[in-house]
Amino acid sequence: MLIRIRGREGSVLRKALSVLRFAFVLVLLFAAASQSFVPVTVAESSEDEATSALATAEGAVVSAYQAVSGAEEAGANVSGLLVRLNEAGEFLARARMAYRVDDFESAFDSAVQCQEKLNGFVVEANVLRETAIQERYMDFLVNVVGSVVGAVAVVCGGLVSWFFLKRKYDKTGSVAK
């Protein structure tokens, strides 16, 4: 059925139809363009995420390494921490390799796993460091200060004993004479 509208209403309707047609064409164009833009945008965001995760993981590993170095320097046994740090390092190496070949998803996953391995690591290392410092202090007190004081006491005790025995001997000797 064809309805003909003439006059002022007709021109308004034609204008509305042309706007609709234009809008429809725009929507089609946008939909077509978005097909090619979306993967690029996703790839860029994936690359950004991987870059950021990798940088964070590298920073976390360096902080953990510095904490372990401090603990080791204080004399702590850091073998357990180093096992964890090496595991984290393995993830970091994987992340770097994946990033190098543009496998950003794997790079991101490995970087996140690296960070997870190091959760609470610095705190643990600092606790070990503090404990080691205290043990070292006690060890110094007992083994160095204690033994030096002990040696001085033995020498002084020897001298006192010597003079005491000598005096006693002199007395008994003079009585005997």
Add this chain to the structure above:
Amino acid sequence: MSFQEYRVLFLAATGILTLLVASPAVSRLLVPPRTEFFTELWILDSNRKADDYPFNLTRNQDYSVFLGIGNRLGYCAYYFVEVKFRNQTQPAPTSFGPLANRTPSSLPALFNITAFVADETVWETPLTFSFDYGYNEILSRVEFYSLTLNNVKVDMDDYAITWDSEKGGFFGYMFFELWIFDAAASSFRYHERFVDLRFNMTVY
């Protein structure tokens, strides 16, 4: 025996007792200070010996070696090993001569390994690898497709080895450059040493 004659005996007994009591402190003074600080880097064969290294390689065949690092630097070290591959004409790293003249290879790394090693300890890891390659009869050279190292596949599209007519083979070198984290610079620097494995890529 007069009292004065006991003097020597008394002094000796006191001296020995003093040394015994002071021995924990004295023992610390008598330890000679470390004067040599260095890192060891090695590769061992699959039996952990320096005896039966893989040499004649077959395409896609797995081979195993052990890579080891010994830390004698006096502190816990953060190492980074770059695994690279080169043919006879490509640049090799250097590990002899003055330290300043030792340089890494300019080739890109195919694989990397991170290791944290405490002072006076060693670290060792197994490496299983295989090469996928083919023989290009027209150019008369071996062309590589990929390296699989510890289950990680790496593209080797730009790698090729030409026939060495003098020694009779397609010779390639997989080498391991050692880098160390420099805390002051907050970056890695070449640690002036590397180890390598020489291969003959068999094609038939």
